Amino acid sequence: MAYDFADRLKNLPPYLFAEIEEKVARKVEMGMDIIDFGIGDPDLPTPRPLVDVIKEQLDDPANHRYPSSQGEADTRQAIAEWYRKRFGVDLNPDREVAILLGSKEGLANVARAFVNPGDKVLCPDPAYPVYAQGAATLCDAVPVKFPLYEEDDFFPNLDGLPQDAKLMYLNYPNNPTGAVVSRANLQRALRWCNDTDTILCYDNAYSEMTFDDYVAPSVLEFGRHAIEFGSLSKTFNMTGYRVGYAVGDATLIAGLKKVKSQIDSGTPKFIQKAVPAALGAYTGPSRPKIVQDSVDVYRRRRDIIVKGLRELGFDVKLPKGTFYLFFNVGSSSIEFANKMLDAGIVVTPGIGFGKNGEGFVRMALTQPENRIEEALERMKKVL
Numbered sequence: 001m002a003y004d005f006a007d008r009l010k011n012l013p014p015y016l017f018a019e020i021e022e023k024v025a026r027k028v029e030m031g032m033d034i035i036d037f038g039i040g041d042p043d044l045p046t047p048r049p050l051v052d053v054i055k056e057q058l059d060d061p062a063n064h065r066y067p068s069s070q071g072e073a074d075t076r077q078a079i080a081e082w083y084r085k086r087f088g089v090d091l092n093p094d095r096e097v098a099i100l101l102g103s104k105e106g107l108a109n110v111a112r113a114f115v116n117p118g119d120k121v122l123c124p125d126p127a128y129p130v131y132a133q134g135a136a137t138l139c140d141a142v143p144v145k146f147p148l149y150e151e152d153d154f155f156p157n158l159d160g161l162p163q164d165a166k167l168m169y170l171n172y173p174n175n176p177t178g179a180v181v182s183r184a185n186l187q188r189a190l191r192w193c194n195d196t197d198t199i200l201c202y203d204n205a206y207s208e209m210t211f212d213d214y215v216a217p218s219v220l221e222f223g224r225h226a227i228e229f230g231s232l233s234k235t236f237n238m239t240g241y242r243v244g245y246a247v248g249d250a251t252l253i254a255g256l257k258k259v260k261s262q263i264d265s266g267t268p269k270f271i272q273k274a275v276p277a278a279l280g281a282y283t284g285p286s287r288p289k290i291v292q293d294s295v296d297v298y299r300r301r302r303d304i305i306v307k308g309l310r311e312l313g314f315d316v317k318l319p320k321g322t323f324y325l326f327f328n329v330g331s332s333s334i335e336f337a338n339k340m341l342d343a344g345i346v347v348t349p350g351i352g353f354g355k356n357g358e359g360f361v362r363m364a365l366t367q368p369e370n371r372i373e374e375a376l377e378r379m380k381k382v383l
């Protein structure tokens with residue numbers, strides 16, 4: 001029997017990273033020492049107190065049963081309390097909060113709730129691929145890419161955007177560029193969406209991973225008509241646990257919950273128990289020690305690698321958010337990535353994030369300082 005993929009699956013672009021992964025696997029097989037700056041997955045462990053909470057909760061048989069797909073009441077309450085402390089935003093935990101299997105799931109599923117086949121979905125370029133592919137294309141919608149340029153601090157020209165889209169994704173602190181947004185620009189973006197009846201899906205997954213004097217806002221500080229996504233993945237080095245959240249407009253949250261109730265049964269209860277423990281460490285808007293310790297590690301790595309890359313002649317900005325460096329290599333991003341791979345260094349070609357990413361590469365700060373130094377030495381030799 002011949003199986004045929006659905007058109008929506010055929011419409012997905014080829015997965016560029018698969019080719020790189022294959023090459024890396026071949027090099028590892030050959031015994032090559034690989035320094036991987038590819039995936040945005042923290043190398044630091046989950047803070048011990050959170051692991052202990054989960055282990056303890058795992059012993060309780062009540063936590064072995066189905067969770068609620070919208071999230072347990074105490075977990076949603078913990079998110080609401082954190083939004084009050086961190087952003088000064090009041091949320092109703094029953095109507096304005098949903099717990100997600102990681103924010104990726106919610107970013108994709110929100111489109112199933114609000115987008116009809118053929119609707120336009122505004123997606124930044126370059127961007128995290130889930131918006132255009134996991135959300136728009138897999139909902140038979142039309143991803144309409146809008147460019148983000150370095151000279152504009154990777155913030156879009158709102159006046160140039162089509163006003164008849166159903167939904168728009170925005171993400172700051174930004175993957176892959178490391179750009180952050182000013183409060184004024186975020187407010188403008190929300191106003192533009194509200195004025196044009198475009199649902200704003202604001203991806204704030206890196207809200208706590210910021211440097212120097214920058215503090216990431218929530219879009220809900222500027223108005224209620226938007227949906228915001230966040231995650232414990234990067235803040236608490238918990239990518240493997242799959243726990244995130246969506247907050248905001250009650251109708252948008254209700255639509256997302258309705259989709260989820262049909263297709264998933266939620267993050268395991270014993271993992272959800274880590275949410276009050278993690279966010280409860282905040283006593284106000286400032287980061288608690290368990291978060292600050294990781295941010296300090298990334299900041300030190302950022303400073304070392306930016307200095308080294310500048311010495312090699314690259315024009316690299318010091319990012320104020322995320323653990324990504326995104327810089328122009330002045331040539332094809334795939335060729336540059338291949339050249340690095342021959343030296344045992346994995347970087348991600350910018351073209352993988354959209355055509356406006358071409359010419360750039362992304363490096364994730366997920367290697368310890370001595371490996372960063374080693375990578376810089378190797379780069380010096382091959383460039």
Ligand SMILES: Cc1ncc(COP(=O)(O)O)c(C=O)c1O
Pocket residue numbers: 040101102103104105128171174175203205230231232233239243244
């Ligand atoms: C911009 C952005 N949003 C969302 C996510 C998803 O994170 P998670 O599903 O682990 O919460 C990622 C992961 O890399 C990301 O880079």
